[in-house]
Amino acid sequence: MGAVAVRPVRGGETPTSASPWRFGAVALALLAGLVVLLGLSALVGPHWLPPLAVFAILLHEGSGGLLGSACGGLAPNPATCSIWTEVVWDARVPTLLVALFCGAALALSGGTLQGTFRNPLCDPFLLGLSSGAAMGASVLFTFQLALAEQATLLPVFAFVGALVPGMVVYAAARRFAANPEALVLTGVALSALFSALLATFLFLNPSGGLQVSFWLLGNLQDQTWTRAGLLAATVLIGGSLIVLYGRELNVLQLGPEVAESVGVEARRTTRRLILLSTVVTAVAVAFTGVIGFVGLVSPHVVRLLVGPDYRRVLPLAALFGAVFLLGASDLAQVILPQIFLPVGIPTSFAGVPFFLYLLYRPGSRAR
Secondary structure (H helix, E strand, O other): OOOOOOOOOHHHOOOOOOOHHHHHHHHHHHHHHHHHHHHHHOOOOOOOOOHHHHHHHHHHHHOOOOOOOHHHHOOOOHHHHHHHHHHHHHHHHHHHHHHHHHHHHHHHHHHHHHHHOOOOOOOOOOOOHHHHHHHHHHHHHHOOOOHHHHHHHHHHHHHHHHHHHHHHHHHHHHHHOOOHHHHHHHHHHHHHHHHHHHHHHHHHOHHHHHHHHHHHOOOOOOOOHHHHHHHHHHHHHHHHHHHOOHHHHHHHOOOHHHHHHOOOOHHHHHHHHHHHHHHHHHHHHHHHOOOOOHHHHHHHHHHHHHOOOHHHHHHHHHHHHHHHHHHHHHHHHHHOOOOOOOOHHHHHHHHHHHHHHHHHOOOOOOO
8 A cells, every 4th residue: 555645845845736726616616515515404304394494494593583584484383383493403403513523524534544644545444443432332232331321321432432442553653653554553453353342242242233233334313412512613623733734744745754854743743643533533433423435535535626735635625524424414314215224324335436446547546
């Protein structure tokens, strides 16, 4: 697996293959697409509601009651309007926000890890984060802990489980920061270990297997404003800190020795980026389960559009990841409207062909 090549220029900076105009155009297109998709996604659900009523509810509730009227006067009575408002504002909107910020978190972490390990095949789950989160969730289900509070404790157990492999890789980076292959293989070994522990737990109590398997496919349903707020705060704070390391990531592509020669502390930068990516990914996985390919595909799509400069790749990857996961969530509900389809299924169907295209297209460096 080769490294992503970046041609050095004076002062330790790295070039971009796209003009600022193209970067701005791509950013505006993604922002516009995200806004349009958010509006359309509010219409998608198991129960049909009048589109104009939905938009009126979004405008009225989003403005704190200052703009428009609830339901736009389309509800037959106040009781119906109250039900519509609860469905749209308290059920659908938190789910949309969780999908948006989860997609941004996975894409941002994927791009960061690809740059940190100089490996285009990295994604947020390569370090064993998904296996650790699944093991944490399985502990709750297998041993039937706090049956009355499982829905509340599930994100906590999953978050702690995801942090364990991330912290192990973070500790290994203190010694092997100059050897990204060793860090990647450490993550692979941890993933295998936690997968074995997960299988052991499910063997002890097979009845918990269905719940864990369902969670492993990604779950965006039953989200709340509290979860959306926690995820948004984590992504905005952690993501902003990651984006600030764009120049350092560019220089790291040249190798740790070159990075040190231009004033970038490779070992410390690697550890910090691993820590930030782990926390952002762990929070996303804790609330939504394991959703594959968002973190792997999104950075590559952005590189095709604006070039390899991580100062541009990271923020645009976050936008693309949000659009990608939000669209996949809508697709999962449209394909089988009467049956809940885990969002990890459409992301995999969309991600696998694109990944194979990236791998085998002429001139690809991923091989």
